[in-house]
Structures are given as structure tokens and as C-alpha cells.
Amino acid sequence: MTTRGESTLTRTDGLTGAEVAERVSSGAVNRLTERTSRSVGEIVRANVLTRFNAILGALFVLVMVTGSFADGLFGIVLVVNSAIGIAQEYLAKRKLDRLALLNAPTTRVVRDGAVQVVATSEVVQDDLIELRTGDEVPADGTLTASAGLELNEANLTGESDPVAHDEGDEIRSGTSVVAGSGRYHARRVGADAYVNRIAADARKFTPTRSEIQESTNTLLTYITWVIVAALPIAIWSQWRTVGDQGWQQVVIRSAAGVVGLVPEGLVLLTSVAFLLSAVQLTRRQVLVQQLPAVEGLARVDVVCLDKTGTLTAGDITFDDARPLGDHDADEIRSALGALADDPNANGTLTAIAAALDSPGWERTGTVPFSSARKWSAASFEGRSTWVLGAPEVLLAAGPQPSAPQLVEAVRTEVSELADAGRRVVLLARSEEQLPSAAVHPQLPPDLVPVALVTLTEQVRPDASQTLAYFSEQEVAIKVVSGDNPVTVAAVARAVGLDAGEPVDARTLSDDPEVLRAALATHTVFGRVTPEQKRAFVHALQADGHVVAMTGDGVNDALALKDADIGVAMGNGAQATKAVAELVLLDGRFSHLPDVLAEGRRVIGNVERVANLFVAKNAMSLVAILAAAVIAVPFPFLPRHLTLVSAVTIGIPAFFLALGPNRRRYLPGFLRRILRFAVPSGAVAGVVVIASYLLAGSSEGVTADEFATRCAVATGASPATVAADVACWRPGSGATITLLTVFFWILVVLARPFRPWKAVLIGAMAGLAVAAFLVPPAAHFFNLDAPLPLVWQSLAAGAVGAVLVEVIYRTSPSLRVAHHEPD
Known part of the structure; x- marks a missing residue:
């Protein structure tokens, strides 16, 4: 060996x-360092070792120490949330890894x-x-x-x-x-x-910008500081009001307030929404290489696309070779066949090779095609040098002064063919042999135009429908191609695009302001170099646009990398797919509306979910502060908030996060959440405290009896606890009020109503009622509400619901943002 x-x-x-x-x-x-997803260990750590899990875990342990196991129910929710997050990400990881493996370089x-x-x-x-x-x-x-x-x-x-x-x-x-x-x-x-x-x-990895993730991280930072500030207040106020009942009471009441400040399911549901969208898109032949790209395309307002492979099928076919002057047609076809007999042929030569046979000429020199040069050439033993390339490039290099009329005639014919949608290249000959190896190839000085070679491209049948969809969604289209601008415009018009006056990118300067002005007023650009594609992306971004770039060739790679969202075709170059956030596995541009719809669904649904969680956080903070100011126990036990969170937030949020949503994207995700959820949660906190005080004065026990009768059972027999059901009534009344307000917040956020949403809210309301009416459930949650208390608490909750409706209706931006087209 x-x-x-x-x-x-x-x-x-x-x-x-x-x-x-x-x-x-x-x-x-x-072995490559890049991975398509996190390892199993990283998934577990990311879903378990979080700051909020640490807070809830510590509170769970403290509550368990008190012996009030029912109030530790939030710990089970914590474990279930983490398990769901781990399972969902792992299943998505397996599917995405398999797809990535199938499409690996x-x-x-x-x-x-x-x-x-x-x-x-x-x-x-x-x-x-x-x-x-x-x-x-x-x-x-x-x-x-x-x-x-x-x-x-x-x-x-x-x-x-x-x-x-x-x-x-x-x-x-x-x-x-x-x-x-x-x-x-x-x-x-x-x-x-x-x-x-x-x-x-x-080659630094640049993560896709996600407004949802950025806003959620900002929100979690705010909430963390709120918890840090509120925890000592909660402990101090509860020690002052229920400290004489023992440290267990202080721990339980304080834990209830802090648990309400933790958005335990927000990150989970956001991640699940991204993951399931990615998995859903794989069924439509779209590989999501960065999860936030699903959201990113929904924010896009300009799509830059190439003609070839996007508007057209990408496969060109040989159409005709039109001799110029008295050049021999058979020799022309032989020369084209010889040029196409190249193991490193580009798309044009491949199309010619499929139509013409090689004459078997022996090559002595080759200049391969380059998108920067826009021509290729070959010399043959005992024969001429033949050059095939863009007409305007070859005509500018030949001995034009000797044949100005021919040059003008050729240019006129090229223009006519391009107007008809043909792709035109010029075949020229030279008697100067190419060097065997040239570092910087140059066109021979004695080029003679011989023939115009026309090729045709099949327009994609779904291109018109896709472009019409983007037009309806107010997403601008910029066709950016290396081909003749007139040809590109003809294809654009064939698919229903208002092409206007096409621009030859060679006439544009490198000044960013000039590019911005051209992009603002024109749609079709031809003869665009790879560097200009990248500059176009930068110019559009400088104008405040969110830009998606589609491409399949190596010359698109840099523009795709710099665009907000890069979309590569599955049959494209490896370099292009490597930098793209999305890969259309079957190369169909018509999948992009599916991605845009998924992104809108994620953004709209996560906003609904975030509003629910933040409203609960705001309610808990107001209740903690109010209880501290007026020196009363925190209105709820942890088990009460577990019930409320489950039926008005946790379960509904899961379905709302994954349900359909066609709402258009609007910027200001975090601002809208804070504008609605914080005042709505504050209203809930105020009416809850009022309801608690009213219930305590009408249905509860006196202050003198409270210390001896109303300690939460920590080992007491069921009979003893049942004898003190009057102690449960203030908390029960507050719970009814809180349920009323939060069900109305849920109703507001679920608009516009669909049958499945009505069924969902009705089922959750039924569970809430059952918790009061079914004796084992009522006993477990420490709930007892005589009919007068129910009506009184519902009235307080109705006041809160009306105020929530007023908050919603007095903010036009909120109503517009929550509007979902039929």
C-alpha cells in the first residue's frame, strides 16, 4: 500500500x-463544524436550564417543603412544558437533519x-x-x-x-x-x-434577524428585573399579613405572586411555533436552514429574483443559429458543436450540445465561460478560434471601424430577437490562436461576427400566479439578471409583471445614491454583475426595505448572504445553498407564498400568545403591590393561578400558536404587546383586589378568626379543612373575577372568531366551571362560592372586561394589527 x-x-x-x-x-x-440543529444535550439544556425554570424550580421546592402539595402543581406544569419543548425540538431536529443530510454539499x-x-x-x-x-x-x-x-x-x-x-x-x-x-x-x-x-x-455565521426573538428576549429581560424587584416586596408583605400563621403561609402566598410573574410557556410556544412551521414547510419541499427565516420572509417587502430558474424553468434549449453575411451554415453548426463539446460546459453550451453533434475537432486552447467576462472561447487544431458570448461584449472588442454597417445591423437584429423573448449570444471567429493557459484571458483583436445563436427558456407555469400574489401582498419585485435587459423585460411581461423600461446595469455608477434612485423607479435590470447584485441588496436595505434574494448560481451567493432572507434553488450551486436561509428543494419559486403565509401565521399567533402571558405578569405585579400597600394577603394560592393559567392562557395559547392566521405583518411587535397587555393586566389586578376585599367582607371570616381558621392545610385532615370552607371564599371570589377578565382578554385576542376558536373558548370555560361545581376539583383547588358571591365576583369581573374592551377599542393600531382577512 x-x-x-x-x-x-x-x-x-x-x-x-x-x-x-x-x-x-x-x-x-x-468533518464540518456547521450543524443543521442543536445536539440532543443542547436541546435538553436549552429547555431545562433557563432562568425562569430556576425560579419556578426553587419556588416548587419551597412549596413542597411546606407540605401543601396541591399548591406545587405549577411544578408539574414546569416539567410538562420542558418535556414538550424537548420532544418537539428533537422530533423537528430528526426531520430537519435527515433533509439536511439529503441536501448536504x-x-x-x-x-x-x-x-x-x-x-x-x-x-x-x-x-x-x-x-x-x-x-x-x-x-x-x-x-x-x-x-x-x-x-x-x-x-x-x-x-x-x-x-x-x-x-x-x-x-x-x-x-x-x-x-x-x-x-x-x-x-x-x-x-x-x-x-x-x-x-x-x-466566514462568520450571521443569524437571521428575528423580531419575535428579539422582542421576546427584551421582554424576558424586563420580566426578570420585575421579579427581582417584586420578590422581596412579596415576601415582606406576606410576612406582615400572614406571618403569624407560620413561615409556610408566607412561602405559599409569596410563591403564588411570583409564579404569576413568570411567563413559563412563552418561550416554549414561540420555539414550538417556529419548529412546527419548519417541519410543515419541509412537506412543501422547502428546507429551512435557520428557523427565524420563516418569520423573516413575512417581513420582506422587496423580493429580488433572477429570471433564469425563477421566472423561467432554468433549462434553456437551442433554437437557431442565424448566419451573418455569407458565412457557411454547416461550418457554424460544426463550430457550435465543437465549442459545446466541453466537459466544463456552462448552461448555454449544454443546451447547444443537446441539439448539435460534435464534429470531433481537437482543442488546442480554451477560455471557460465567466459571468464577469460574459464569453467563452476555444481554439482548434488547424482551424480558427471560435468565441461565444454576449453580443454587446464581443461587438465592442472586434475590428468595428472596418464594418460599422454590419455591427449596426447585428445590434438591430439582437434587439429584435430579445424583444421577442429570445436569449441571444453571438458567435465570432478569430484567426489568432488562444494561449494554452492564460491567467487573464483577453478577447482576440480580430474578431469577426459570424452568427447569432438564439435560445429559448420555458416560462414557469406558476410564475404569473406567484408574482400576482406578491403584488396583492404589496411586496415589490425587482428582476435582477445577468442577461440582456430587453430579453429579461420580455420574459417579465410574459408572466404579467409591469416591467417598465429595463435598465442595463452597466450604465449605472457605483454610487449608492444612484442605485437607490434606480431601484426606486425601475423593476427590471439586465447585465447585472455579481458585485452589483450585492450592491442592489445594500441599496434597498439602506432605503429601509427588508430584502429577500433568490438565486441558483455562484454569482448569486454573495447577494444571498447579505440579503435579509436568502432563498436558494435546490438544483443550484452548493455555494449558493450553503449561505441561504431557505432552500427550495424542487426549485419551484411558487413555494415562496407558502413560506410567507407560514411566517405571518407565526408572527400573528405568537403575538396573541405573548399578550396572554404578559397580561398575567402585569396582573400579578399589580396584585403584589396592592396587597403590600393595603396590607392584605395575596389574593390567590398557587393552585388558583395554576387553574387560571391553564384554562385562559396555557391550553388556549397552545392552540392559538399553532392555528391558521393570515394577518399581514406590521412592525412594532413588542410595542403592541406592551400597549395592550400591560394596561389589561393592570385592570385585572385592580379588580381582583377589589373582588377579594368585597368577598372577604361579605362571605369570609373576620380578621380575628383568620389567623386561627384560615391557615392552608399542611397535614390537616380533610374534615378539618372542610369545616373552614369560609376561608376559601375571598380567594374563590378573586379567582372568579380573574377568570372573567382573562376569558375576555382571550376573546379579544382570538378575534376574528372562527368556529374552532369558539369551541376552544367554550371548552375552557366549561373546565373552569367544572372546577367549582365538581366536589373533588373544588376541594383540590380550595374553591367555595355561594351564589351571591358568584354574582358579586362576576360583576367585578365584568367591570374589568369592559375596561379591557375599552383599551382594545381605543387603540386603532391594535385593531388593525389583530385584523385577519377572511
């Missing part, structure tokens, strides 16, 4: 299977003398790697062969200009092939590869 070393770097047949196995066993493998390697395609993570040290246009360089090494190889090294250098590389040049991972082909041996893989060693600086 060949030993590892220099000998493996001179072989052209690659490693053997035994040599690959040896390197795998020694760890010389190109691959690399061509030569092993046992044959080219094989393996996962990039399975490349081993000394593997002979074959590179083609669109590939990412997976490891560091030295080129052993190069056929016009050009790399985009922007990830490493920040410069987007392609860099030519010849045999013997060092190439590094993290770059991508934009032209040509080559082979090299992988010398440094995995953690030793250059891109992994400088990942923090050169």
Missing part, C-alpha cells in the same frame, strides 16, 4: 479504498481511478478532488491540473473579483469555483483547513 506522503500527491488515480479507511480511522477526515473525488461523488464531510486527507464550476473548495491543497480555473475568494479576502489559478497554485477551502475546472490533492482537512481556522473572521 502506498504510504501517506509525497507519493500520494503525484498519483492521478487517487486513493484506494484501503487508504481512505486508514485516514478515516486516524481522524484525517473533513457533495464533492467529486477520484478514488481507485474513478470519479466518485461523496459527502463533503467524507473527504479525507490526500484525496484527489475534482473541481467544476459551481463547486465549493472543501479543503486546502495545491492544484495538480487547471483548465481556466477561477475562484471567488470573497469569503477569505472580501474581494469578489474572480482569481485565476494555474497548476501548482495553492487553493483554500471556503472559496468557490466560478469558471473552469481543476484537480488537486487535499492537504489540510477538517479543523486544519484554512476556512475553519479563520471561521470567526472570514
Whole structure:
């Protein structure tokens, strides 16, 4: 067996299977550092080791120590919440990981003398790697062969200009092939590869911005500080009012107030909403590589898209070759067939190869196609050099003064063909032979136009419907293509887009203000370079737009990375898919409305859920402060709040977070939550305290009896507790009032009503009533409410409900934000 070393770097047949196995066993493998999701351990830690779980866990232990196990029910809810979060994320992780594996980047390697395609993570040290246009360089090494190889090294250098590389040049991972082909041996893989060693600086992962996550994190920070401030107040006030009944009473009443301040299910339901949306989209052939991207597309107001692969099917077909002047048609077709006989052919040459046979000419020199040059060329033994490229580029380079009329005629014909929606390239010839290897290829000076080659693209049948949907949603479309602007405009009009006057991007300056003005007034841009696509994204963002960029080619990668949401086609280049937040696995642009709808559902539903949790937090804070000021016990036991939270917040929030919602996105997520939930929760807190005082004066026990009769049972027999049901009545009245107010908050947030929402609220109201009427449940929750107390508490709750309705109706922005189209 060949030993590892220099000998493996001179072989052209690659490693053997035994040599690959040896390197795998020694760890010389190109294991990637990026992961599609968190590990199982990280999932468990993220769902269990949180600040609020720590607070609730400590309170649970203290309540358990008092012996009042019923008041520790919130601890079970805590465990269930964490378990649901772990289970949901794990199931989503498995599905997303499987999809990511199916769509993972691959690399061509030569092993046992044959080219094989393996996962990039399975490349081993000394593997002979074959590179083609669109590939990412997976490891560091030295080129052993190069056929016009050009790399985009922007990830490493920040410069987007392609860099030519010849045999013997060092190439590094993290770059991508934009032209040509080559082979090299992988010398440094995995953690030793250059891109992994400088990942923090050169290829830094940029998480997708999420207004929901940012707002939730801000909200949780506020709530944490509220808890820190409220905890000592709660303990002090309850020690002052029920301290003579023992420390157990202080702990239980204080715990009730603090438990109400903790939004124990908010983070869970937000995460579950994201995860289930991602899983739902995979069923529609959309791979979500960053979960917040689901929300991000709902915030997008400008979509930049390429013509090829988006408006059209992406596969072009050869249409015709129209001779210019008296050039021989057979020779033209032979030259086209010879040019297309290229192992590294681009899309145009591939289409020509499918229609024309190769004449078998022997190549002596090649310049591969480059999106920056916009032409390719080849010289043949005993024959001319043939060049195929953009007409405007080749015409500008030829001996134009000698044939101005021909040039003008060609330009006129190109314009007419482009207006008809044809894709046009110019075939030209030169008698000057190409050098065998050129670092900076130049067009021959004696180019003669020979023929116009036309190709056609099939317009996607769903493109018109998709663009109409975005128009209805007030999302602007910018068609940004490297093709002839007239051709691009013709295709845009064919799918129903108001193309207006197309812009040739070569006429635009690099001034950001000029770009902003052009983008504000035009829709179609042709002859756009990769650098300009990126500049377009920046200009739109500078104007305050949230930008989505779609693409499938290497030249789209940088623009996709800088856009707010990058959308790659599943059949696109690996470099493009690697930087995109969303990958359309089947390449269908028509899936984007599904993603937008999912994003809107997540944003709208999470806002509803957050309002419920924050209203409870505000209520608890007001109740804590009011109880401290007027020196009364906290109105509730922890078990009371567990009941209220379950039927008015926890269970309804789960269904509301996952239900359908077609509401349009509006900025100001956190501001709207605070504007409604805080005053609504404050109203609930005030009416609850009032109801508690009224119930205590009419149905409770006297202050002198309270200390001896109303200690919460900590080991007392059921008979003893039953004898003191009068002690439960103030808390029962407050609970009825709180249920009334929070059910109305739920009604407000559930608008507009659908049958399933009415059933949900009705079922929750039934559970609440059952807790009072079913004796075992009433005993468990310490509830007793004679009919006069019920009417009195309902009246107090009705006052609160009316005030909540007033808060909602006096804020037009809230009503608009909660409006959901039929």
C-alpha cells in the first residue's frame, strides 16, 4: 500500500479504498463544524436550564417543603412544558437533519481511478478532488491540473473579483469555483483547513434577524428585573399579613405572586411555533436552514429574483443559429458543436450540445465561460478560434471601424430577437490562436461576427400566479439578471409583471445614491454583475426595505448572504445553498407564498400568545403591590393561578400558536404587546383586589378568626379543612373575577372568531366551571362560592372586561394589527 506522503500527491488515480479507511480511522477526515440543529444535550439544556425554570424550580421546592402539595402543581406544569419543548425540538431536529443530510454539499473525488461523488464531510486527507464550476473548495491543497480555473475568494479576502489559478497554485477551502475546472490533492482537512481556522473572521455565521426573538428576549429581560424587584416586596408583605400563621403561609402566598410573574410557556410556544412551521414547510419541499427565516420572509417587502430558474424553468434549449453575411451554415453548426463539446460546459453550451453533434475537432486552447467576462472561447487544431458570448461584449472588442454597417445591423437584429423573448449570444471567429493557459484571458483583436445563436427558456407555469400574489401582498419585485435587459423585460411581461423600461446595469455608477434612485423607479435590470447584485441588496436595505434574494448560481451567493432572507434553488450551486436561509428543494419559486403565509401565521399567533402571558405578569405585579400597600394577603394560592393559567392562557395559547392566521405583518411587535397587555393586566389586578376585599367582607371570616381558621392545610385532615370552607371564599371570589377578565382578554385576542376558536373558548370555560361545581376539583383547588358571591365576583369581573374592551377599542393600531382577512 502506498504510504501517506509525497507519493500520494503525484498519483492521478487517487486513493484506494484501503487508504481512505486508514485516514478515516486516524481522524484525517473533513468533518464540518456547521450543524443543521442543536445536539440532543443542547436541546435538553436549552429547555431545562433557563432562568425562569430556576425560579419556578426553587419556588416548587419551597412549596413542597411546606407540605401543601396541591399548591406545587405549577411544578408539574414546569416539567410538562420542558418535556414538550424537548420532544418537539428533537422530533423537528430528526426531520430537519435527515433533509439536511439529503441536501448536504457533495464533492467529486477520484478514488481507485474513478470519479466518485461523496459527502463533503467524507473527504479525507490526500484525496484527489475534482473541481467544476459551481463547486465549493472543501479543503486546502495545491492544484495538480487547471483548465481556466477561477475562484471567488470573497469569503477569505472580501474581494469578489474572480482569481485565476494555474497548476501548482495553492487553493483554500471556503472559496468557490466560478469558471473552469481543476484537480488537486487535499492537504489540510477538517479543523486544519484554512476556512475553519479563520471561521470567526472570514466566514462568520450571521443569524437571521428575528423580531419575535428579539422582542421576546427584551421582554424576558424586563420580566426578570420585575421579579427581582417584586420578590422581596412579596415576601415582606406576606410576612406582615400572614406571618403569624407560620413561615409556610408566607412561602405559599409569596410563591403564588411570583409564579404569576413568570411567563413559563412563552418561550416554549414561540420555539414550538417556529419548529412546527419548519417541519410543515419541509412537506412543501422547502428546507429551512435557520428557523427565524420563516418569520423573516413575512417581513420582506422587496423580493429580488433572477429570471433564469425563477421566472423561467432554468433549462434553456437551442433554437437557431442565424448566419451573418455569407458565412457557411454547416461550418457554424460544426463550430457550435465543437465549442459545446466541453466537459466544463456552462448552461448555454449544454443546451447547444443537446441539439448539435460534435464534429470531433481537437482543442488546442480554451477560455471557460465567466459571468464577469460574459464569453467563452476555444481554439482548434488547424482551424480558427471560435468565441461565444454576449453580443454587446464581443461587438465592442472586434475590428468595428472596418464594418460599422454590419455591427449596426447585428445590434438591430439582437434587439429584435430579445424583444421577442429570445436569449441571444453571438458567435465570432478569430484567426489568432488562444494561449494554452492564460491567467487573464483577453478577447482576440480580430474578431469577426459570424452568427447569432438564439435560445429559448420555458416560462414557469406558476410564475404569473406567484408574482400576482406578491403584488396583492404589496411586496415589490425587482428582476435582477445577468442577461440582456430587453430579453429579461420580455420574459417579465410574459408572466404579467409591469416591467417598465429595463435598465442595463452597466450604465449605472457605483454610487449608492444612484442605485437607490434606480431601484426606486425601475423593476427590471439586465447585465447585472455579481458585485452589483450585492450592491442592489445594500441599496434597498439602506432605503429601509427588508430584502429577500433568490438565486441558483455562484454569482448569486454573495447577494444571498447579505440579503435579509436568502432563498436558494435546490438544483443550484452548493455555494449558493450553503449561505441561504431557505432552500427550495424542487426549485419551484411558487413555494415562496407558502413560506410567507407560514411566517405571518407565526408572527400573528405568537403575538396573541405573548399578550396572554404578559397580561398575567402585569396582573400579578399589580396584585403584589396592592396587597403590600393595603396590607392584605395575596389574593390567590398557587393552585388558583395554576387553574387560571391553564384554562385562559396555557391550553388556549397552545392552540392559538399553532392555528391558521393570515394577518399581514406590521412592525412594532413588542410595542403592541406592551400597549395592550400591560394596561389589561393592570385592570385585572385592580379588580381582583377589589373582588377579594368585597368577598372577604361579605362571605369570609373576620380578621380575628383568620389567623386561627384560615391557615392552608399542611397535614390537616380533610374534615378539618372542610369545616373552614369560609376561608376559601375571598380567594374563590378573586379567582372568579380573574377568570372573567382573562376569558375576555382571550376573546379579544382570538378575534376574528372562527368556529374552532369558539369551541376552544367554550371548552375552557366549561373546565373552569367544572372546577367549582365538581366536589373533588373544588376541594383540590380550595374553591367555595355561594351564589351571591358568584354574582358579586362576576360583576367585578365584568367591570374589568369592559375596561379591557375599552383599551382594545381605543387603540386603532391594535385593531388593525389583530385584523385577519377572511
